[in-house]
Amino acid sequence: MKGPVRLATARVGDLSAAMRVMEAAFDPAYGEAWSTAQLLTLFALPSARICLAWDGDAMCGFSAARMAGPESELLLLAVDPVWRGRGVGRRLIDDWLAWAKAEGAEEYFLEMRADNDAVHLYERAGFSECGRRPAYYRGGDGVVRDAITMRRR
DSSP states (O other): OOOOOEEEEEOGHHHHHHHHHHHHSSSTTTTTOOOHHHHHHHHOOEEEEEEEEEEEEEEEEEEEEEETTTTTEEEEEOOOOOGGTTTHHHHHHHHHHHHHTTTTEEEEEEETTTTTTTHHHHHTOOOOEEEEEEEEETTTTSSSEEEEEEOOO
């Protein structure tokens, strides 16, 4: 990293850079990455936000979240593998929690593939498993995986 990571709310013009991060961050074997059209829909929702993490001129990660009453849900968290282990994911989580709290959130949720190593990042941020959906994800590798829902109050 050149210096401290800078966070900023995404604009529509940032989508191509966000998609480059998405493609680098999500293994196609799991089928979790969103399309450009799916990300674009978040700009039409006043209750949603995409936050970008920049290292100089390079986007190194992003998060996407939405509000639903007194709850907020993390929809996506992507960190380019080159920047993993440098606190980018945690900065994005902390930014999401602060934004959601300011929007009135009392509870925070996320869902992820049960065998995703990111579970440790979320646990360190105060999340714990509160539900499981058996055989929810069917990846491009043909393997069916459970989804876990995590919550932080």
